[in-house]
Amino acid sequence: MDQPGRADRPVGTVRLPYSTEYPVEWEADVVLRDGSTTHVRPIRPEDADALQRFQMAQSERSTYLRFFAALQRIPDRLLTQLVTVDHVRRTALVAVRPGPGRDGAAGEDIVGVARYDVTDDQPGRRTAEVAFNIADALQGHGLGSVLLEHIAAAARERGVHRFIAEVLPQNRAMLGVFREAGYAVEQHLDDGVVTVSIDLDPTDRSREVMADREHRTEARSMQGLLSARRVLLVGPSENGTVDELLAARVREAHATDPGDTELRVLGDDVTWADLGTGASWDVDLAVVAAPPDEVIDAVRRLRGTSARGVVVLSAGWAETGPDGVARRRELLRTAHAQGMRVVGPASYGLLTNVPGARLRASLALTTPKPGRVGLFSQSSPVAVTAAETVKRRGLGLSTLVSAGHRADVSGNDVMQYWQDDPHTDVVCLYLETLGNPRKFSRIARRLAQVKPVVVVVAGRHGSVVPPGHTVRATRAPRRMLDEVLRQSGVIRAENTHQLMDVAQVLAHQPLPAGGRVGILASSPSLAALVADAVAAAGLTVVRPPEPLSAGAPDDEIAAAVDALYAPGACDAVVVVSVPVVLPRTDAIARAVAAAAARTGRTTVVSALGLHGMPDELASGDVRIPAFSTPEDAVWALGEVVRYAQWRTQDHGTPVRPALREGLSDGAARAQARTLVESLLGSLPGDAPDGMVLDQAAATELLACYGLTLWGSRSVRTADEAVAAAEELGWPVALKIAAPALRHRADLGGVRLDIADAEDLREDAERMLAAATSLLPAPDPVLEVQAMAPTGVACVVRSVEDELFGPVVSFGVAGDAVDLLDDVTHGVPPLTDVDVARMVRGVRAAPRLFGYQGAPAADVAALEDVLARVSVMAEDLPELASLELYPVAVAEHGASVLHAVIRLRPAERRTDAPRRALPG
Numbered sequence: 001m002d003q004p005g006r007a008d009r010p011v012g013t014v015r016l017p018y019s020t021e022y023p024v025e026w027e028a029d030v031v032l033r034d035g036s037t038t039h040v041r042p043i044r045p046e047d048a049d050a051l052q053r054f055q056m057a058q059s060e061r062s063t064y065l066r067f068f069a070a071l072q073r074i075p076d077r078l079l080t081q082l083v084t085v086d087h088v089r090r091t092a093l094v095a096v097r098p099g100p101g102r103d104g105a106a107g108e109d110i111v112g113v114a115r116y117d118v119t120d121d122q123p124g125r126r127t128a129e130v131a132f133n134i135a136d137a138l139q140g141h142g143l144g145s146v147l148l149e150h151i152a153a154a155a156r157e158r159g160v161h162r163f164i165a166e167v168l169p170q171n172r173a174m175l176g177v178f179r180e181a182g183y184a185v186e187q188h189l190d191d192g193v194v195t196v197s198i199d200l201d202p203t204d205r206s207r208e209v210m211a212d213r214e215h216r217t218e219a220r221s222m223q224g225l226l227s228a229r230r231v232l233l234v235g236p237s238e239n240g241t242v243d244e245l246l247a248a249r250v251r252e253a254h255a256t257d258p259g260d261t262e263l264r265v266l267g268d269d270v271t272w273a274d275l276g277t278g279a280s281w282d283v284d285l286a287v288v289a290a291p292p293d294e295v296i297d298a299v300r301r302l303r304g305t306s307a308r309g310v311v312v313l314s315a316g317w318a319e320t321g322p323d324g325v326a327r328r329r330e331l332l333r334t335a336h337a338q339g340m341r342v343v344g345p346a347s348y349g350l351l352t353n354v355p356g357a358r359l360r361a362s363l364a365l366t367t368p369k370p371g372r373v374g375l376f377s378q379s380s381p382v383a384v385t386a387a388e389t390v391k392r393r394g395l396g397l398s399t400l401v402s403a404g405h406r407a408d409v410s411g412n413d414v415m416q417y418w419q420d421d422p423h424t425d426v427v428c429l430y431l432e433t434l435g436n437p438r439k440f441s442r443i444a445r446r447l448a449q450v451k452p453v454v455v456v457v458a459g460r461h462g463s464v465v466p467p468g469h470t471v472r473a474t475r476a477p478r479r480m481l482d483e484v485l486r487q488s489g490v491i492r493a494e495n496t497h498q499l500m501d502v503a504q505v506l507a508h509q510p511l512p513a514g515g516r517v518g519i520l521a522s523s524p525s526l527a528a529l530v531a532d533a534v535a536a537a538g539l540t541v542v543r544p545p546e547p548l549s550a551g552a553p554d555d556e557i558a559a560a561v562d563a564l565y566a567p568g569a570c571d572a573v574v575v576v577s578v579p580v581v582l583p584r585t586d587a588i589a590r591a592v593a594a595a596a597a598r599t600g601r602t603t604v605v606s607a608l609g610l611h612g613m614p615d616e617l618a619s620g621d622v623r624i625p626a627f628s629t630p631e632d633a634v635w636a637l638g639e640v641v642r643y644a645q646w647r648t649q650d651h652g653t654p655v656r657p658a659l660r661e662g663l664s665d666g667a668a669r670a671q672a673r674t675l676v677e678s679l680l681g682s683l684p685g686d687a688p689d690g691m692v693l694d695q696a697a698a699t700e701l702l703a704c705y706g707l708t709l710w711g712s713r714s715v716r717t718a719d720e721a722v723a724a725a726e727e728l729g730w731p732v733a734l735k736i737a738a739p740a741l742r743h744r745a746d747l748g749g750v751r752l753d754i755a756d757a758e759d760l761r762e763d764a765e766r767m768l769a770a771a772t773s774l775l776p777a778p779d780p781v782l783e784v785q786a787m788a789p790t791g792v793a794c795v796v797r798s799v800e801d802e803l804f805g806p807v808v809s810f811g812v813a814g815d816a817v818d819l820l821d822d823v824t825h826g827v828p829p830l831t832d833v834d835v836a837r838m839v840r841g842v843r844a845a846p847r848l849f850g851y852q853g854a855p856a857a858d859v860a861a862l863e864d865v866l867a868r869v870s871v872m873a874e875d876l877p878e879l880a881s882l883e884l885y886p887v888a889v890a891e892h893g894a895s896v897l898h899a900v901i902r903l904r905p906a907e908r909r910t911d912a913p914r915r916a917l918p919g
Contacts, residue, residue: 371396
């Protein structure tokens with residue numbers, strides 16, 4: 001998978017400046033197709049020896065495909081040129097793994113190279129020639145695809161949006177990398193060489209390809225950890241410490257329940273010399289309880305073994321301050337460079353109940369029974385609590401993963417694994433922080449299509465970040481996280497109690513076909529209580545519940561149960577039995593269990609003395625969950641019903657409106673990029689808040705995305721106002737341009753439908769006088785605008801948030817938006833269904849649909865505006881904020897009357913368009 005190009009050929013007399021300046025985000029740890037990891041970074045001048053070793057180790061075929069000629073050794077002049085780049089017009093990335101370095105010291109081996117060289121420097125059309133070279137041993141491992149993602153992302157940051165590559169026809173692997181990446185690709189054969197042209201703008205297909213590859217590699221990576229059989233325990237060098245207690249606990253836990261795990265203890269059962277391929281014993285997974293420096297040393301010593309990961313039980317890392325953060329970074333770099341993942345620090349460990357491969361690598365002295373629930377927890381204390389709750393309820397687990405401080409392995413990784421895991425049907429996550437909400441939303445939404453996902457997110461109502469966690473700041477409203485979870489299709493629980501309540505239903509009951517609920521209760525008061533709870537949960541009681549006493553005869557019980565479970569009678573059943581005087585009997589429980597098993601009807605029970613998954617509510621393979629209170633049972637059922645409905649709904653397709661009329665979407669985006677680059681190029685370096693665009697620039701930028709800004713003129717006198725109206729056409733609107741007054745008709749800031757010069761002069765003079773008294777110097781400015789068709793005024797906003805990325809919001813204009821926070825939010829990319837939900841989700845939405853006899857507004861035109869804003873926000877991370885206010889939605893069409901746009905230099909989003917592990 002090697003490919004040549006002019007990017008590696010001498011450039012004659014052109015001398016490119018060398019700079020060590022490059023974004024730190026260009027360095028990344030990545031997962032390959034086999035689940036192993038490696039490090040990608042920009043090339044450096046000191047890489048010359050490593051690059052020469054890399055080239056000399058390549059086969060003759062790889063060398064020929066790379067250079068179109070035999071070249072065993074790179075000439076010194078070319079070698080110097082290859083390692084000297086400016087990171088702007090000339091960039092090279094290398095994939096590295098640990099190697100000998102110089103003079104036998106530890107160093108790095110290069111295992112792959114990707115580089116580009118700009119050949120056409122026209123703004124908006126910048127093109128570069130790209131070249132790749134992959135080590136023979138790693139060809140077919142997906143490294144070429146990873147490097148293409150990373151070099152393409154670096155190129156886009158430097159304004160390059162097209163790659164050209166020259167490839168020999170027999171180099172099918174490299175041609176496949178280009179063709180299968182999902183970008184728009186053209187190729188033609190000329191003089192025995194295939195020239196490939198690649199448009200680097202992300203497409204739906206390229207995003208889908210990256211997501212599929214990310215899913216496969218991260219799932220394979222987790223498979224390597226959770227299928228481990230040979231576990232090495234590494235304890236501290238000194239006794240009497242907390243770490244020594246942790247190591248002793250692992251040994252005790254293994255002695256209590258070893259599962260199918262072979263545990264060996266360093267220093268007792270095995271030495272470092274005994275480890276490694278070809279040695280007397282090898283290791284799949286290391287569990288380490290030791291001070292940070294000893295942990296890092298142990299990871300280094302695992303080089304040459306088959307270890308796919310390390311579980312760090314001990315603390316003392318990022319939570320201790322900057323030095324701890326640096327130690328954590330060194331741990332990750334060391335582990336990833338050797339192909340290993342890191343679980344922790346401060347992890348409770350890993351457990352699996354896979355038949356024949358039960359992994360025991362945790363602090364748990366007793367383990368839950370096998371089941372169909374996968375459980376992920378960041379917090380070790382919560383992992384302890386959750387595991388005990390699972391056992392007490394008789395629920396059963398397939399997997400338990402505790403990520404601790406989540407330095408590397410996170411809930412996203414485990415969700416990737418669980419999606420295809422045949423032993424897991426229900427996914428439960430306890431999250432202390434959401435480090436990458438965009439990636440979480442993307443993965444969870446995909447997983448929730450096939451398996452239910454139940455999530456608790458701690459700290460949603462505050463700003464406390466647990467020690468050891470690194471989380472980006474956010475200015476998004478607190479309910480933004482709720483919106484991310486809703487958009488993802490997950491079930492949100494408030495606490496671990498609710499988490500387990502929902503898991504009980506999902507793990508042992510079928511998904512209900514609808515929200516019609518039948519009730520069987522042991523008294524009229526209980527029946528009324530349950531009916532109220534059903535209505536509060538958004539469900540429907542199909543008929544008045546008939547009380548059934550716990551002491552009723554068997555034939556009466558059978559008749560009532562049969563009627564409730566009759567075909568079509570309801571979608572789900574709630575049974576509540578609380579005898580007051582008579583002792584509890586199991587007659588109702590047995591009858592309900594048999595009927596539920598026979599009909600497949602979703603059933604929940606609240607009965608005195610029954611809790612969890614009791615045997616009294618079992619029939620064959622079917623078990624009915626029992627809850628301590630009727631309210632708990634109904635709440636859990638309501639969440640399951642909503643999930644079942646979400647799963648069957650049409651979630652739409654990504655909005656992709658045709659952009660600027662007369663241009664292809666690619667050309668329109670190129671115009672937008674050129675404009676943004678030009679505007680920000682004039683921005684002073686000491687302007688951290690960026691720049692607010694004037695009307696001309698805002699009009700042009702919006703036009704690139706098919707949005708027309710209604711024309712207006714700024715004036716300072718009545719005469720200027722009349723002249724502007726003559727130019728724009730009568731009738732006109734007159735507004736005070738100051739943001740505090742421009743929408744305030746109650747303060748005299750707006751006059752509408754002015755039809756002649758005399759009225760306009762009077763209004764202008766009156767408004768100028770009012771503005772002078774209300775506003776500080778300088779002199780007030782008015783705005784004259786041609787009248788748009790009358791309609792419902794709306795507001796559409798977008799903000800680039802450090803944590804969530806682009807956040808789009810919608811509201812019907814007026815005091816309700818600000819005073820009552822009547823706003824909906826969405827995180828692009830949005831689907832047409834997302835856009836429709838945002839418009840209809842505000843409480844003031846009836847105003848758009850003919851409220852109190854008013855004509856219905858053109859909601860389709862409004863949704864088109866919202867869709868275009870979402871695409872614009874997704875495309876341009878430089879779009880710090882945008883406000884379209886008002887957007888007048890008439891019977892036909894929607895008019896954007898005013899826009900405020902602020903640009904600032906882009907910061908990397910949490911879900912960048914290339915695969916990378918935390919670093």
